[in-house]
Amino acid sequence: MINKQKKNLRILCTERRCNLNKDDKNLSFKLVKNILEMKELKSVKFIASFMPIKTEISVEQLNNYLISIGKKICLPVILNNNKYLIFRSYDKKTFLKKGRFGIPEPDENKEEVIPELILTPCLAFDQSGYRLGYGGGFYDRTFIRLRRLGYPFISVAVAYDGQKIKNVIRDHNDQRIDYILTEKNLYRSK
Numbered sequence: 620m621i622n623k624q625k626k627n628l629r630i631l632c633t634e635r636r637c638n639l640n641k642d643d644k645n646l647s648f649k650l651v652k653n654i655l656e657m658k659e660l661k662s663v664k665f666i667a668s669f670m671p672i673k674t675e676i677s678v679e680q681l682n683n684y685l686i687s688i689g690k691k692i693c694l695p696v697i698l699n700n701n702k703y704l705i706f707r708s709y710d711k712k713t714f715l716k717k718g719r720f721g722i723p724e725p726d727e728n729k730e731e732v733i734p735e736l737i738l739t740p741c742l743a744f745d746q747s748g749y750r751l752g753y754g755g756g757f758y759d760r761t762f763i764r765l766r767r768l769g770y771p772f773i774s775v776a777v778a779y780d781g782q783k784i785k786n787v788i789r790d791h792n793d794q795r796i797d798y799i800l801t802e803k804n805l806y807r808s809k
Contacts, residue, residue: 629742629753649803650678651684657775663736664735665706666692667738669694669695669777670723672740676801695761702757702760704761706731706733733770735771736772737772738800739777739796740778745785751784756792759794773798778799779801782801
């Protein structure tokens with residue numbers, strides 16, 4: 620029942636994201652301004668980001684800014700039949716290959732790292748700190764795995780403010796996000 624509800628919500632949220640007014644060329648710069656409100660940003664060294672696909676918000680300027688202030692960026696990689704993500708280092712010169720689902724990712728020549736802050740894409744989010752992803756569960760399983768291994772990290776969903784909904788349908792596998800970063804705000808999960 621929940622899976623069908625989530626599937627229907629994904630369809631609605633995908634349409635909604637496609638219809639958002641994304642003509643503002645400064646959206647990515649606004650993400651930079653808002654992430655500076657996060658006190659924890661100063662103390663982290665490795666930040667996992669992502670390469671936007673489909674109609675996801677651009678994080679290009681955000682990634683460039685983080686690199687410019689000395690942060691090490693890494694990107695998610697899905698290895699073979701893994702059910703979770705690993706992260707490989709990334710900079711502007713990194714060759715990206717098409718990975719699983721056609722998502723650009725660093726190749727095996729790049730170092731694997733454990734991020735202290737993980738930026739995640741989403742289709743929708745709510746004020747309680749839950750995000751609706753594409754349904755693969757990779758980020759949720761990764762969060763569970765990192766916690767089990769004792770790695771502390773901060774999770775941040777990155778989205779357009781218009782992707783906010785009242786309640787994300789969730790089950791016991793869905794992991795709560797610490798922050799939601801949009802072009803209008805940095806929301807702390809309640």
